Amino acid sequence: MKKNKLVKRLLLIFVALVAVACVVVPLPYYIEEPGDTINLKELITVNDQKDDQKGSFSLTSVGIRRATVFTMAKAKFEPFYEIISAEDLTGGASDEEYLQIQQFYMETSQNFAIEQAMKLANKPYEMKYKGVYVLGVEKNSNFAGKISIGDTITKADGKEFTSSDEFMKYVKSQKVGQEMKVTYIHDGKTKEATEKLIKLPTDKKPGIGISLTDHTEIESQEKVKINAGSIGGPSAGLMFTLEVYQQLVDKDLRHGQKIAGTGTMDSEGNVGRIGGIDKKVASASASGAKIFFAPNDEITKEMKKAQPGIKSNYEEAKAAVKKLDTDMKIVPVKTAQDAIDYLAQMK
Missing domain, CATH: 3.30.230 (Ribosomal Protein S5; domain 2)
Structure with a gap:
């Protein structure tokens, strides 16, 4: 009888855990x-x-x-x-x-x-350009683990840009494997990372390995x-x-x-x-x-x-x-x- 009661109690506990x-x-x-x-x-x-x-x-x-x-x-x-x-x-x-x-x-x-x-x-x-907003980071990017989704890139090699298109043209004018210093804002703080550019699979051009868009603000x-x-x-x-x-x-x-x-x-x-x-x-x-x-x-x-x-x-x-x-x-x-x-x- 005690064994049956124990089995029933364990069964009830199991059913209760499943329900939870x-x-x-x-x-x-x-x-x-x-x-x-x-x-x-x-x-x-x-x-x-x-x-x-x-x-x-x-x-x-x-x-x-x-x-x-x-x-x-x-x-x-x-x-x-x-x-x-x-x-x-x-x-x-x-x-x-x-x-x-x-x-x-x-x-x-x-x-x-x-x-x-x-x-x-x-x-x-006036629409003010604030930088390049990072929407995604490729796994093979050398900047992965440093630049994150949600960061805003403000400079490349110390140069400022007026649009993400201008920024990409500059990056693609460099060489695969070349080091690039990127200045970016993460959680409101300005940071820098220097890594080698990779060959992008889309156009075989050099790139950082991120998906991006313009980060703008209206004034x-x-x-x-x-x-x-x-x-x-x-x-x-x-x-x-x-x-x-x-x-x-x-x-x-x-x-x-x-x-x-x-x-x-x-x-x-x-x-x-x-x-x-x-x-x-x-x-x-x-x-x-x-x-x-x-x-x-x-x-x-x-x-x-x-x-x-x-x-x-x-x-x-x-x-x-x-x-x-x-x-x-x-x-x-x-x-x-x-x-x-x-x-x-x-x-």
Whole structure:
């Protein structure tokens, strides 16, 4: 009898441990789900003034969390929930590197949004080049372990540059195996590293072995502050643009409406495709938004070939609204000007 009781007790402990593991132990997967819809009045000020017009412009987000057995099972039955592998989400980057890249994309989206708002409002500004932002470091790079994702390279051999293109031309004009001194900023501190250049597999030219982009910052007499906190990624660009523009021109663009949306913003004012738009539509609808701006992106033949059945963000957003059975209106936009034109005709 004592032996049977011991077996039962051990079995109960085992079952309890399995149940805890299903709920707590993380797996190499993530769950994407509807995130927050955030009123941009809370995040943005222009010349130390808040937006006091009626209605709201709101960014929408996708919630991402590590998956467990329990949450993966739940995601199979929840609408607008999706299971995604760690590799697909981060591209092989560590969690820290992924967050750094997402923060850079957020910073860039803010710069482009402010730039477009300045252009649309006819306000003077200057885009200042800060250096080369490091998006990735090749494993065979001699600078690996010194230069990291998220660092900003400011000089090569003591020379400064005005763009990443100019920087790359200089590096490629050197010789494979030649030593190069690179000055960079890491965690706010200026550092230097001297290593040999490698032969790049793409064009057989000498290189440091990094993927890069311009690190820029906008300067203007207009004091625009965007406090996005821990929100990352580039997808709030359009909505940042509209909120900053409304404050710069000090006009009621919304006419009291609660307006949400998504889409990247580039230096030409184009609204770009984003991921997880169905989840953002669900979030916006739950928040009470009545209008949702969605990128009306072009689907090329190459994209259709690579991913049969692919739809534009606008088509995905319309499908999500139909699934939700909501009266929220989806408005397709290709540029920031398209969104402003739509707002003008709402009167």
